[in-house]
Amino acid sequence: MNVLQLAGALPRDPQFREWIASLDGGTELDHEQCAEFIRLVCQIESRRELISNPDAEKRFHEQLRKPFLEWRVASSKLVHETQ
Incomplete structure (x- = not known):
């Protein structure tokens, strides 16, 4: 999966939305x-820019992924420890 596909898939991932909510004080985001x-975070107008903007791609990987x-x-690990 390339960076554009990943950036398109992550917002649909319930775990990713939960992670962002944990950063945002628990507010669930769609x-x-x-x-x-x-x-x-990536300082872009469109996720397509991740393909042609190496700085944005780096921010995506380092600050999000x-x-x-x-x-x-x-x-x-926490889930397994509590079971």
Whole structure:
């Protein structure tokens, strides 16, 4: 999956929306709001810019994808520990 496909898929992922909500004080966001969050963090007008803007792509990976994956791993560990 390339960065554009990933940026399009993540807002539809309930875990990604939960992660963003945890950053935003617990407010649940819909997929459109999550897409806007991605554009704000990456400093772009359209997610298509991730293909041609290396700085935006770096922000996507460093500020969104990697922290989300780390959160997801930590969350799954917590679930297993409580079972």
